[in-house]
Amino acid sequence: MPDTGRNPQDVANSAADRGIPFMTTQIDKIVGQVSSIILGKERQIRLAFACLLARGHLLIEDIPGVGKTMLAHALAASLGLGFQRIQFTSDLLPADILGVSIYNREGRGFQFHPGPIFNQVVLADEVNRATPKAQSALLEAMEEHQVTTEGETRRLPQPFFVIATQNPSNQVGTFPLPESQLDRFLMRIELGYPDTEAERALLQGQDRRDLLEQLSPCLDVKTLIELQVRARRIYTSSALLDYVQELVNYTRRAADYVNGLSPRAALALLHAARAWALMDGREHVVPEDVQAVLPGVVGHRLVPAGQLTRANGVDIAEHLIKQVAIP
Amino acid sequence: MTAPTISLHNTVWLTAALALIAAPHAERLPAWVMVLAATLALWRIYLGRARLELPRRPLLMVVVAGATAAVFLYYRTIFGRDAGVALLIVMLALKLLETRSQRDALLLIFLGYFLIITNFLYSQTIAAALYMLGCVWIITATMIGCNHTQLQQGYRNQLRTAGLMLAQSAPLMLVLFLFFPRTAGPLWGLPHDAHAGVSGLSDSMSPGNIANLSLSDAVAFRVEFKSAIPESRRMYWRGPVMWDLHGPTWNVGRYYFDEPKYQGLSAPVEYTVTLEPHNKPWLFALDLPGQVPPRAKMSGDLQLLATAPVNSRTRYEMKSYLEARFGADENPLALDRALRLPPASNPRTVEFARGLRQKHPDDKALIREVLAMFRNEKFYYTLSPPLLGEHAVDDFLFQTRSGFCEIYASSFAVLMRAAGIPARIVTGYQGGEFNPLGGYIIVRQADAHAWTEVWLPGEGWVRVDPTAAVSPLRIQSGIAAAVPRTDPLPLFARGAYPWLRQLRFTWDSLANNWNQWVLGYNPERQRWVLSRVGIDEATWHALAVVLIVATGLIMLALLPLMLRTLKARVNDPVKRAYLRFCSKLGRKGLPREPAEGPSAYAARLSRLRPELAPKVSAITRLYVALRYGAGGSTAALRELEQQVRQFSA
Structure with missing residues (x-):
């Protein structure tokens, strides 16, 4: 993986725009705060944050107990956003997510009681334990940023960020998300076990829940939306677009994958790379940004085939990065 | 990292090229050989399309043994012209069946070139030579396709590049043909069965x-x-x-x-x-x-x-x-x-x-x-x-x-x-x-x-x-x-149609020149050519000098063309300057990986050679800003070019 540490020179270079260093400082602060709760996972935290800045949704896939829920909590708390958690179970109904209309006795007819989806950060916990019906209710809301029930369309709050967690699909009792729905998530990340040092710190330190309550928001909603707008405007040169296209073309042409990346995936890659560049304090995207977000963006979209399947342990994204030269 | 796999596109190309090369053998070899080879090739394509596993080694071993035995039983030998070619074709098809990686494909391509030569054991006419030239073109295009796994290569591009390569090598071929020392007889004997079926008067x-x-x-x-x-x-x-x-x-x-x-x-x-x-x-x-x-x-x-x-x-x-x-x-x-x-x-x-x-x-x-x-x-x-x-x-x-x-x-x-x-x-x-x-x-x-x-x-x-x-x-x-x-009576012996006669004369005249000057190019002819360029003593010594001089001249003539294509490939001055910087480092044993971004490369260089860090990061910063940033200035480009010029690892 390329070095993702921020180059101070780059910051100085873009000093003309006073907004960017300020924003970067804010982002660093949040990442630092969340990192103090989820130890040794700064990379994943940055990816999660990039996902938020790119206005995408995040899927965290890992075994229970590695801090998936904690990460979602910490992110929401640090951002000062409204947070709601939905525990997905096999008897969950779409109404449990979207809300229901209940008759109001005072005579005003039916009144809509919004469901937990009407929050800025929604944690859909163990999303693959619910039936496809409930899953699709969530995923449609994610895609449209609005909810339509009983003929009425209601917009979801801004910003709107869904963090879904799921257990690896080989675990018992799951309804794995189909590929078409996986595509709705901008990124999928895995947390993995902490390293020895981080784990020791975790064991020695305070209870995580207490720490979570002590967190104070360090970014207001206005700034966050500003950052999201800013991320959209990060410049991508034609040389960089060439690189993105070559990456995508390789997945379509090589025999290593069942299907190539879709144009939506290419867009996702570009948006994520823009957010990453912003977090790095740059006004333009460089190939390293693309490489940094690539594992998160393509990991759940590419199904390995041919030689790659048998070669266990070869990371799909790393393989892709190595195969495609930077033009 | 695993070996690069060969894509279906390239597999199809390779199969088609080999089929073209083997096609003229169809009339000379028993039908079962061609049917077996075609079946194996189609099987490979099917497996490739269906994304199925290629057959395992034991199965292949059985087929190999069976095919060898069949060739032996048919010819009572596995050597000689006919049996050798039959065996080669069957083995090529079998190799195709276990072709997974680029390396396998390249091996097949080289065998394909060899198979092209075997056609000349049977026929050396102009038509055969033209056909084989076409085969060389196609298989060279296949080789280009297999080597460029990363680039989006259309078949047009492949064919154009292959044609260009052949055109560039044609003068060299001509020089080698004309001036490579000739022996009076063939360099090696043809297999004993090579002259069967020639008609003529007998005793x-x-x-x-x-x-x-x-x-x-x-x-x-x-x-x-x-x-x-x-x-x-x-x-x-x-x-x-x-x-x-x-x-x-x-x-x-x-x-x-x-x-x-x-x-x-x-x-x-x-x-x-x-x-x-x-x-x-x-x-x-x-x-x-x-x-x-x-x-x-x-x-x-x-x-x-x-x-x-x-x-x-x-x-x-x-x-x-x-x-x-x-x-x-x-x-x-x-x-x-x-x-x-x-x-x-x-x-x-x-x-x-x-x-x-x-x-x-x-x-x-x-x-x-x-x-x-x-x-x-x-x-x-x-x-x-x-x-x-x-x-x-x-x-x-x-x-x-x-x-x-x-x-x-x-x-x-x-x-x-x-x-x-x-x-x-x-x-x-x-x-x-x-x-x-x-x-x-x-x-x-x-x-x-x-x-x-x-x-x-x-x-x-x-x-x-x-x-x-x-x-x-x-x-x-x-x-x-x-x-x-x-x-x-044969058509050619009849004199009824004047246009047919004319056509026949033209064709025979061509064939005669081909026989005299290409197939019959022997030491005497070579001496005659040499005397035309002013060398009367056709010693090996003289031939070596002529060869070296002529090759050098051709290289010189082609040089501007090559330089121009090199330049044309990198017509972006920013990229050109950066590539120059990379090649300077590459010569010192610090090459940039193809998939390594400029900042990542700079970071690695700074780790390996801390004394270069300031210059490297200055150049990298300029390059990244020019290539990936918005609105690079000419001044910045000049600055980059100058820094790269002055840079030495």
Whole structure:
């Protein structure tokens, strides 16, 4: 993986725009705060944050107990956003997510009681334990940023960020998300076990829940939306677009994958790379940004085939990065 | 990192290229070989399309063993030309079936180039060479496709690049062809089965032999005359001479090598013969051959015999006397042999000949009488005569009375021998066709002919052609004019359509040049070419110098072209400057990985060579800003170019 540490020179270079260093400082602060709760996972935290800045949704896939829920909590708390958690179970109904209309006795007819989806950060916990019906209710809301029930369309709050967690699909009792729905998530990340040092710190330190309550928001909603707008405007040169296209073309042409990346995936890659560049304090995207977000963006979209399947342990994204030269 | 896998696109290309290369072998190899190979190839494509696993090794081993056994059982060997090619094709198809990685594909491509060469073991015509050139083009395009796994390569791009490569290598090929030292013979022997199925005259003659040969329009030899071309009726190309009659069949019998004594009565005709391989020792020359070509000898009856069968196209200078007197003092043993007849055969002919002898004590008068009989009575000249029985000459003379030149020659010789005049049969070719485009004579198998020679005291051996008596047209205008129109003659031997004739001449002229200058490019020709460039001594030394100089000149000529394409590929000055920076570091053992971003590269360099860090990061910062940032300035570009120029690792 390329070095993702921020180059101070780059910051100085873009000093003309006073907004960017300020924003970067804010982002660093949040990442630092969340990192103090989820130890040794700064990379994943940055990816999660990039996902938020790119206005995408995040899927965290890992075994229970590695801090998936904690990460979602910490992110929401640090951002000062409204947070709601939905525990997905096999008897969950779409109404449990979207809300229901209940008759109001005072005579005003039916009144809509919004469901937990009407929050800025929604944690859909163990999303693959619910039936496809409930899953699709969530995923449609994610895609449209609005909810339509009983003929009425209601917009979801801004910003709107869904963090879904799921257990690896080989675990018992799951309804794995189909590929078409996986595509709705901008990124999928895995947390993995902490390293020895981080784990020791975790064991020695305070209870995580207490720490979570002590967190104070360090970014207001206005700034966050500003950052999201800013991320959209990060410049991508034609040389960089060439690189993105070559990456995508390789997945379509090589025999290593069942299907190539879709144009939506290419867009996702570009948006994520823009957010990453912003977090790095740059006004333009460089190939390293693309490489940094690539594992998160393509990991759940590419199904390995041919030689790659048998070669266990070869990371799909790393393989892709190595195969495609930077033009 | 795993080896790069080969994509379906490239697999299909590879299979198609190999199929094209192997296609000409289809008519030479047994059908089962081609069917097996095609099945294996299609199986591979199917597995590739369906994204299925390729067969495992044990299964392949079984197929390999089975195929080898089948080839062995069919040919009784696995060596030699046919069996070798069959085995190669089956193994190629099997290799295709286990081709997973790029490395396998490249191996197959090189084997494909080899398979192209095997086609020349069978055919070396212009058409074959053009076809193989096309194959080289396609397989080179395939190789380009396999090597560029990362680039989006359309088939047009691949073909264009391959064509460009071939065009660029053509001058080098020409230089190597012209100036690489040549040996007199082939560098290695062809497999023993390489010359099967070549037609031509043989050492025996039965009724029907030459008529069969007349159905072939294959070229026997081509002749360039140094002086005026003799009339068609005087062109008797002498070949095997038959002495011994057994049943209906004449044989050459034993050669005898008495010094032939002859006396030229006219100025000699000088010419050069380019003889097609016919797998027999005879070299053909106009009657009467006045000199012996190198690596050949002349028998007592004026047959020119090469020391080895003519297996490759052979070119020799000749001199002949069209008017000559020879064999006046012939060996009595030979004369005795020229009188022998098999006992109790052709009794009616023998009786008829005795009657003639009593009527004409003079040899010449007797010969005239027989020829007059052929001319005036109802004898027919045809390619498809009725069948003859045990006493072929009797049947012919007294019943069927229609036949081709060999039966006329045969009957005449039997009549002469029975009448006590020594006679023998000479086979060869008569006439030939003048190609006005190339200025040479083409003699085809269809021109094959047989005539007789009789020995007259005081005059020696005299040619008598009974065919000329029965069908003067044959001798004056060639075979097409002489036989009935209904007789099956090859298209090329017919002269009916002028445009066809013109086309035929053009094509044959091309083929002749190809034979003379490409296939027949031998040390003599090479010496001639060298003398044209001012080198008289064609030593290996001189050739090496010429080779080096010519190659160098070609490289120099191609250099601007290559530089231009290199430049054109990187027409972005920013990228060019950065690549220059990278190549400077690359030379110091710090190359940039293709997939390594500039900042990542700079970080790695700073770790490995901390003293370079300030310069490296300055250049990288400029490059990244120019290439990926918005609105780079010319000043920044100049700055980058200057820093790269000054940079040294």
